[in-house]
Amino acid sequence: xxxxxxxxxxxxxxxxxxxxxxxxxxxxxxxxxxxxxxxxxxxxxxxxxxxxxxxxxxxxxxxxxxxxxxxxxxxxxxxxxxxxxxxxxxxxxxxxxxxxxxxxxxxxxxxxxxxxxxxxxxxxxxxxxxxxxxxxxxxxxxxxxxxxxxxxxxxxxxxxxxxxxxxxxxxxxxxxxxxxxxxxxxxxxxxxxxxxxxxxxxxxxxxxxxxxxxxxxxxxxxxxxxxxxxxxxxxxxxxxxxxxxxxxxxxxxxxxxxxxxxxxxxxxxxxxxxxxxxxxxxxxxxxxxxxxxxxxxxxxxxxxxxxxxxxxxxxxxxxxxxxxxxxxxxxxxxxxxxxxxxxxxxxxxxxxxxxxxxxxxxxxxxxxxxxxx
Amino acid sequence: xxxxxxxxxxxxxxxxxxxxxxxxxxxxxxxxxxxxxxxxxxxxxxxxxxxxxxxxxxxxxxxxxxxxxxxxxxxxxxxxxxxxxxxxxxxxxxxxxxxxxxxxxxxxxxxxxxxxxxxxxxxxxxxxxxxxxxxxxxxxxxxxxxxxxxxxxxxxxxxxxxxxxxxxxxxxxxxxxxxxxxxxxxxxxxxxxxxxxxxxxxxxxxxxxxxxxxxxxxxxxxxxxxxxxxxxxxxxxxxxxxxxxxxxxxxxxxxxxxxxxxxxxxxxxxxxxxxxxxxxxxxxxxxxxxxxxxxxxxxxxxxxxxxxxxxxxxxxxxxxxxxxxxxxxxxxxxxxxxxxxxxxxxxxxxxxxxxxxxxxxxxxxxxxxxxxxxxxxxxxxxxxxxxxxxxxxxxxxxxxxxxxxxxxxxxxxxxxx
Numbered sequence: 001x002x003x004x005x006x007x008x009x010x011x012x013x014x015x016x017x018x019x020x021x022x023x024x025x026x027x028x029x030x031x032x033x034x035x036x037x038x039x040x041x042x043x044x045x046x047x048x049x050x051x052x053x054x055x056x057x058x059x060x061x062x063x064x065x066x067x068x069x070x071x072x073x074x075x076x077x078x079x080x081x082x083x084x085x086x087x088x089x090x091x092x093x094x095x096x097x098x099x100x101x102x103x104x105x106x107x108x109x110x111x112x113x114x115x116x117x118x119x120x121x122x123x124x125x126x127x128x129x130x131x132x133x134x135x136x137x138x139x140x141x142x143x144x145x146x147x148x149x150x151x152x153x154x155x156x157x158x159x160x161x162x163x164x165x166x167x168x169x170x171x172x173x174x175x176x177x178x179x180x181x182x183x184x185x186x187x188x189x190x191x192x193x194x195x196x197x198x199x200x201x202x203x204x205x206x207x208x209x210x211x212x213x214x215x216x217x218x219x220x221x222x223x224x225x226x227x228x229x230x231x232x233x234x235x236x237x238x239x240x241x242x243x244x245x246x247x248x249x250x251x252x253x254x255x256x257x258x259x260x261x262x263x264x265x266x267x268x269x270x271x272x273x274x275x276x277x278x279x280x281x282x283x284x285x286x287x288x289x290x291x292x293x294x295x296x297x298x299x300x301x302x303x304x305x306x307x308x309x310x311x312x313x314x315x316x317x318x319x320x321x322x323x324x325x326x327x328x329x330x331x332x333x334x335x336x337x338x339x340x341x342x343x344x345x346x347x348x349x350x351x352x353x354x355x356x357x358x359x360x361x362x363x364x365x366x367x368x369x370x371x372x373x
Numbered sequence: 374x375x376x377x378x379x380x381x382x383x384x385x386x387x388x389x390x391x392x393x394x395x396x397x398x399x400x401x402x403x404x405x406x407x408x409x410x411x412x413x414x415x416x417x418x419x420x421x422x423x424x425x426x427x428x429x430x431x432x433x434x435x436x437x438x439x440x441x442x443x444x445x446x447x448x449x450x451x452x453x454x455x456x457x458x459x460x461x462x463x464x465x466x467x468x469x470x471x472x473x474x475x476x477x478x479x480x481x482x483x484x485x486x487x488x489x490x491x492x493x494x495x496x497x498x499x500x501x502x503x504x505x506x507x508x509x510x511x512x513x514x515x516x517x518x519x520x521x522x523x524x525x526x527x528x529x530x531x532x533x534x535x536x537x538x539x540x541x542x543x544x545x546x547x548x549x550x551x552x553x554x555x556x557x558x559x560x561x562x563x564x565x566x567x568x569x570x571x572x573x574x575x576x577x578x579x580x581x582x583x584x585x586x587x588x589x590x591x592x593x594x595x596x597x598x599x600x601x602x603x604x605x606x607x608x609x610x611x612x613x614x615x616x617x618x619x620x621x622x623x624x625x626x627x628x629x630x631x632x633x634x635x636x637x638x639x640x641x642x643x644x645x646x647x648x649x650x651x652x653x654x655x656x657x658x659x660x661x662x663x664x665x666x667x668x669x670x671x672x673x674x675x676x677x678x679x680x681x682x683x684x685x686x687x688x689x690x691x692x693x694x695x696x697x698x699x700x701x702x703x704x705x706x707x708x709x710x711x712x713x714x715x716x717x718x719x720x721x722x723x724x725x726x727x728x729x730x731x732x733x734x735x736x737x738x739x740x741x742x743x744x745x746x747x748x749x750x751x752x753x754x755x756x757x758x759x760x761x762x763x764x765x766x767x768x769x770x771x772x773x774x775x776x777x778x779x780x781x782x783x784x785x786x787x788x789x790x
Contacts, residue, residue, distance in 0.1 A: 167418040170440065170468070188469045192422045193444040196477065203477060203500045203530075206446065284477065284499055287529045287553060289600040300600050308627055309598055312493065312523025312546050315627030331627070342493035342522055347471040 019044035024051045024075045026095040028144055035138050035153040035162035040075055040099050045160045048101070048135070049127035051075075055238060057231050059217040060253040061269045063346075064354040066187060067115045067175060068102040068136060071128065072212065074240065082241050086251065087295070089214045090241065096143040098210055102136040103128070104173075112174045112182070117257070117356065135159050136171065137189045141199070141210055148208040150195030166192040175352060185351040197348055198277045203284040211277050215244070216251035216294070253294065256360065267364035268294050270357055274346060290321055303332055305372035314343040324368035333362055403465050403490050404514045409438040418443060424450045432486060434459040442470025442491075448479045448501075454486025457510035457540065465490040472497045472527075473511075476504075484508045490515075491522045495541075498528040503787070505535045513543030517566045519623045521545040525567070529553055530603075533787045537561050545623060546630050547572035548589070551579065553603045558784055559584065568624040569594045569633065570615075573644075575605040580784040582612045591630070591637035592618040592657065595644045598629060599667065599681035606645040606687075609781050610652065615639060617656045622703075634659040634703035643667045646687040648781045656697035659707060660721050664688055664746060666729035669760045684731045686744040689778040695723040695753055710758060710767055722754030722769055729760055747776040 022039035036042060040054050050056060054075045062070060076082065077095040085091055092098075104113030113134055135155040142149050153162035154169050168191030176182045190197070200206045212218075218231045232250065235241035244250055253272065254265035271279075272294035278285035279292040288309050291301045300306045303321030308314070308331055316334035323329040335345040336358050344350060414437065420430050426449030434455045439462060445452070452474075454460025464473045473491035474483070479501040487510040488495045495511035498504050511525035525541035528534050529552040539562045541548030548567035551557050557579040563586075564570030570586035572594040573579045586592035592615035597605045615638045624631040633640055636658030641647050642665050654661040667683035699721030702711050711721050726746060734744055748755050754771045758764055 166422050167415045168441065186468050188441070191418050191441075191444070193418075193446050194442075194470075196446045197444065197475070200446070200477065206477060286602065287499065289602070306600055307598065307629070309601065309629075310523065310527070310529070310546070310550070310552060311625075311628060313520065313625045314523075315625050317626035319627045340492065341467065341469055342471055342491075348469070351469070 022051055024054055026077050033164050043160050045158050046130055047127045059212050060220050061256040061273050063273050064357055065349045066352045071101040073099045076240050081239055084244050089210050092143050094143050094145055098141040099138055101138040104134045106132050106134045107176045112176055115175045115177045130159050138162050152189050154189055190348055194348055201277045202282045216253040219250045219252040263364055267360055270360055320372050322365055323372050324370040327362040327365040330365050401516045406438050406463055409436045411438045413437045414439050421445050432460050436461045438466055439464050440466045440468050442472050443474045445476045445478055451482040453484050456485050457487045457508055460486040463489045467492045479503055493522045494524040494527045496526050498531055500530040502532045504528050504531050507537045510540040517543050517623050519545055524550040532556055542566050551576050556784055566620055568630045573608050575601050575603050577607055578784055579608040581610045584613045586615045587617050588620050589618045590620050590622045590635050591633040591640050594640045595647050597643040607781055609648045611650045613652045615654045619658050636703050637663050641685050643683045648689045650692045652693045654693055654695050658701040659703045660725040661695050661698040661723040663725050665727040668729050669727040688746040691749040693750055714767055722756045724748055724755040726757050727760035728757040745776055746774055747778050748774045749777040
């Protein structure tokens, strides 16, 4: 509990120049209309701060969402804690509230945002300075008695609060790469049912689950105000997690931009976080027979020389999911590069092409050996 | 010769044919949405989110425009319109979502409405029991185009499925596609101008009857694909009208149906225990019935699972009425084959078999009865096109296939509603 108290003190110190603090609240039923009712974070329009006990975290390789940055948080009611799980998401108690706030650096004009790669901003005790940021949405995942519930909130123009938007929302934006290059795209806030499109990772039980906070994604160093520390260790120190085996004993997903990590690990990590919530042996996309989870064996079910089943135009005229050594003949890459909603993958959350992801998977396919003939 | 070469042939000339066709019948375009209701979308999405088991969601008469897909995740819900020509859900302006409606729930009924111009599939039901879709029209309103969505009605990994009285037009893959399912009844539907009219794939225990399949590339398909958790067998196709499925193949290269020659009435590929009887099958210009193996379906080099059985076995064809068809096969190679067999004015036998069989299953040189391809259909003929020997010695072998098999059991749906 030490760190939580310490953080509380820090928050108090900066309270003078921050929005008024609210207490994090587990709302056990219903659909609160405002994000602020949850008390996880607060904004006065110039600064977004986290409440006492709300812990920011990041993932080794995150899901790509149109170059949006994401601030993720976990809060667990006092006296409760999550249980460690090695291969899957941590087992969080009822009452847990996880948030993910999507934002961009602003461009010069309204509805212009700047294309930058996601990175861990670190946990700034003085919060996110909003002057140059465009807040898009905050998604709440709350663990209630009857399971996890997903609620999407869209930020108001003043950036002081976000409103529940269960039917989803489409925001037209322009993504600026630099002065010469920009592209218009539709930023899509999913509706509450669509949240299950990713978070019901087992299409038989259809239980909604968090995806990111699994040991392999969390096992990394994060910049806390007190200095860098392993996220899992910090969760244990804070009393949020019962235990963890330590860095060497804990699986660790490779980071997309970690030049030191082996190509195969980075590629499999990328496919895992971007695809495996559906493409796993019990997921909604098990109908395709294509499994892209991090521990799927390297065979036809991972796409090697695999025939498409129900891809329709998603084949791009190509005949196999992965043709070793031939990214430009591989359906997998086509589906990452195409923009047509009928064919693009993932089905939700991508309205632009993730050039860095395409480059990684292309390089990986190029490195694979063998032929399909 | 393979179906692949015939497809390449189609590919080269079909666009021409199709575009000429479109021009000839006047400019075909999608439905005009000028007067469509664009506000209802949010209400319906919220109704679907708030749905409780037992709810009936009624959609009023009108044309409603959507810019994103609909999804339902609650069991026991009925979604009902006021008729397939009165309640129209148009997805022409869709910018997100791979389907018009995606359902991941059981005890679901969809009825009496139309879903039009989705960017991807019309209606997909992914895993569920007791699924009823009736009186629904799924249509791509500009007619057959490669850029149309893949499937019209698409239940996959479902059990106890009833698809009846639906109309599906223009799908770039299959109008009605039932995948990896069990206990399925597909009846009284009309499938036209799709690549495949009705396709039963990797499905166990299906009855397909009283349907009309016309002007598709292939009328009714019963397929098995490798690398999937469920293999398909036991399908009855009977009392259907399957005629003039001669539309040029406008499927996407690489998809299984892209290998189907234009003018195919019924195609069985790698599936077992299929009974085809009492159908009226006519004027399908390549062949009224094709029986084939994955080996000849342009999948050279596929990485099938080790235990995948690519041979069609236990096929029983009886009591069908054939007329016309087989007169003008799709593709130069099939044309040459026809010339060789029956001359310029003749027509191919009603049943065309690619000739692949599993030699390991022979007992004393003959195929056990239960695994045979049986033709017990008055004067209909069967040709073995000798695929295993690169089509060197095609031969009419009707006499070798005169046999019959025990009838398959009728499908009984657990919860007929």
